[in-house]
Amino acid sequence: MGARPTPRRARCMMANTHTIEHGLGKPWDCTNPLGFAACLHADETGHSSREAEARLDDLGVGAMLTPRALGGSLGALDALMLNMRALFRRDPCIGLGYAGSSFIASVNVWLAGSPAQRAHVAEQLANNGKIACAYHELEHGNDFSSAAFRATVRNDTLVLNGHKQVVSNIERAQTYVLFARTDRGKGARDHSVLLIDRTALEPRAVDFLPRVRTSGMRSVVLAGFELRDATVPRDTVIGELGQGIEIALRSFQITRMALPGMFLGAVDTALRLAIRFARERKLYGASILQIPRVRATIADAFANVLLADCLVTVGARSLHELPRMGSLYAATVKSIVPQILLSTMRSIGTLLGASGYLRAGGYGLFQKLARDIRPISFGHASRANCLATILPQLPRLARKAWQPNVARAPRAVFAWDTPLRDFDPTALSLSTGGHDPIVGSFEAAASELQAASGGLAAFIHPLRAGFAAIRDDAAALSPHDCRVGAPSSAYDLAHRYAVLFAASSAMHTGASSNMRTRGFTAQPHWLAAALANLTTMLGAAPPTRGDDVTDALVAEALRRFDEDLSFDFHHTPIAPWNDDR
Amino acid sequence: MTATATQPILSLFLTEKVATYLQRSPEQIDETKPLTDYGLDSVYALTLAGDLEDFLGITVDPSIVWDNPSISELSVALLALTQ
Known part of the structure; x- marks a missing residue:
């Protein structure tokens, strides 16, 4: 989408997210047409209000979806995802209904439309029109x-x-x-x-x-x-x-990669509700924040949000740096990130208990978010559909791409402050040509991370065993086992591939961030929790993690709650939840 | 690839691959019939393009399989691609 890599990109991205959060107004203001009360009311009535739509029109969301060459602000895909995430953080219905569905439609035109068609869609979006x-x-x-x-x-x-x-x-x-x-x-x-x-x-x-x-x-x-x-x-x-x-298969490589990264905003809000609940709730004379099970739930949810963001960001950046990998990596991201986010939502629901079942009041929003997020797994390519896309590629990847000394992914995929190459839509391909730089460099990522953070060895070990197993199992697959009607054990193999993609992405990003930054995500705690969760998804027993991991994750989550910062990797400021700010 | 690609070699390779996918013998495959008539969908086109890349040592976009529905048409198109 014609990204211009400039050193100022990261700051522009922040400014946009900030503008959107500011434009959405205070979330708990009952008079705000885009506040949580209004969003819940829209859910109850089944219609968004005219005032809400008018406020959104003023935000200029259409331009956000339009490439720069056509007068909009769409450049790098990871930046678009962050901006859209701000809408989903407020209300997934706004995110999808007001903006996301037009995004899915317009990508077809950006990729393959004539100049006249592109100009027409750009004009529609500039005038706040919807593209169905x-x-x-x-x-x-x-x-x-x-x-x-x-x-x-x-x-x-x-x-x-x-x-x-x-x-x-x-x-x-x-x-x-x-x-x-x-x-x-x-x-x-x-x-x-x-x-x-x-x-x-x-x-x-x-x-x-x-x-x-x-x-x-x-x-x-x-x-x-x-x-x-x-x-x-x-x-x-x-x-x-x-x-x-x-055209559809090329467009899907962009939209299937980006949508889970947008929906992540709903889990950010759900986690914020859970933390406020844990802060306020007292049982047996003490805050429930003292209960180990509650702390573990918050720590896991936070680690999963970081992991999900890591995967969608690596995925979005790979479309710029490794466009030929889009067919495989978009299906992979779309198959695993919804699973992570949905299971996080379920455990937050368990923490909220009866409060998460109410339809009004301070926690009434949760039941809406839990319902709104569900299309992430079946909408715009079901999980089965994504696994069926991954499956037939595995035997060849096992032979060609998961070997020592294969080409590694460019540094910019994992080092997010490195400017991205311009997005080149013509480089999107229907097949990877047997390449897989992210999973192919799994062993390298594991060794580098282990060298950088020795304490993570126990968390890396079971995943290494998982990688060795999938290499053998995939090499033994026959073409007949790769059809849509393949046995379910073959689908399980595609699932395990997605888990190892996640592990490799997280380890590379962690090793890269450990070398260059000092923030919370440069510390090993989130990785320990994320890798343990991935080990569970692989069907293996995760290593026991120490209280230090849980304590560090809970402390950082509470800090972000208090300071009104997002729970994702980017810890961007959000519209204040806390009244005194 | 060791030998120079000729149309008969390509046809033979394709027939054997398709027979393997379908779990049939090569004699049961008609070179002039669209592969979709055998129930081979767009997923198989991806697998076939991968196998062709390994065999020919060149990049083969799966759309060539879509644009040339039968083995005989496909072998002519592939021959042009290798020359």
Whole structure:
């Protein structure tokens, strides 16, 4: 997206997050249309308020989603993720409904659209318009290559017939990115992506379908439409006719990488609720913060937020530095980060107990966040879908890429203060060519981290054993075991790959940060907790961690709560929770 | 790759690979039939492109498999790619 690497990038990024947090206003102010009370009210009624939308319009979110070359501010993907995370931190419905769904749609156009199409979408976003991503048909789910909506070529036009369902903002969007079948076959050249303006559709050819109600994200309006012989110009095709699946697979590499990093904001807020609860709650004459189990839950949740941020940031940066790896790494990040975030949300729910079950009051927000975050695992590529993308690549990676002395990832992937290369959309590929610099350098990362932090040896050891095992198991896979209908043990192998990707990313980032910075994330505590959690995900027994690890994590989490700083790696200032600030 | 790629060599390689994926014998594979007719989806195109890269020692984008649906079409396109 044409990132310009300048030394000032990090500061600009902070300024943007700060501007957004400031624009969202005080979260606990009952009169704030974007405060938590208003967000809960929107959840109860199933609609966002006009005042809230107007305030968001003033923030200029559309420009944030638009590349710099087209007049927006979109440059590096990790910076976009941080800005969007601020919206999700306030309310995932704002994040997804107001901004995220337009982001998913517009990436198709940024990657493959004509100059006129790109300019059109940029203009829509600048005017706070919504772009609806009309891919989904209920019958076909994530199997979008079976999509049946037809666009039939007739001279210089396309005739559209069929339905699209469960699409965010379809009822109010001016522009649709539409995935349609343009040929009859069963191959990968039988679909196209179209950019359609609402005004181009004759009203008699369009029927909007009833709204679909959901258990979470309740103020995001999901609906569909049915088109009958709607005629649109042939130049509505994005890229070439028949390129639909290819454009989708390239776009997904960006969107599937970025979405979990945005949703992370919801867990940041849930953890803040848990800490306030632990601070306030007294049982048996003492604060529950003295109870080891409560402390362990807070420590684990905080370590998991750091780990998740580490993975999405490494992933986003790898799209700039290792664009050819996108097909593998986006599926990997999308398969594992939602798992980490959802399990963190569950344990926070356990800590809150009955208070987390209430629909109003100081903790009423939690039950909403717990419902809102769930689409992270099945929305925009299910976990099964991501594992099925990873699986067929493993045998070749085991042979070629997980060997000693393979090429390592560029330093900028793990050293986050290093400027990134410009993002080059043309370098995104459908396959990795048998490369895997992040997992391929697992052993190097383990050795370097162990040399830097000897105390972590016990935490690194079981993961090393896991890496040796997956190398043998993947080499023994037959192509037949890599189909969508593969045995579940093969899917487990893809899951273990994702865990080792996470471990390698965390170890590299930790070793790199240990050498250069002095902050909390340069200390080994978060890594000890994160690596232990990953060992559990691998199905092995984690080493017992000392009280010093828990104490350090809890102390840092409390400090960030008191100082209104985010719980992610970037510890950015957030709109104050604490009234005296 | 040791030998110079010719269309018959490429066809033979592709037929054997496809037969392996389908767990059939090579004689059961018709070179002129679209691979999707055998139930080979876009995932297999990725696997096949990987195997071709290892065999030919060059970069093979999976989209070449999509653009050339049958073994005979694909072997012609691959031959052009290697020359």
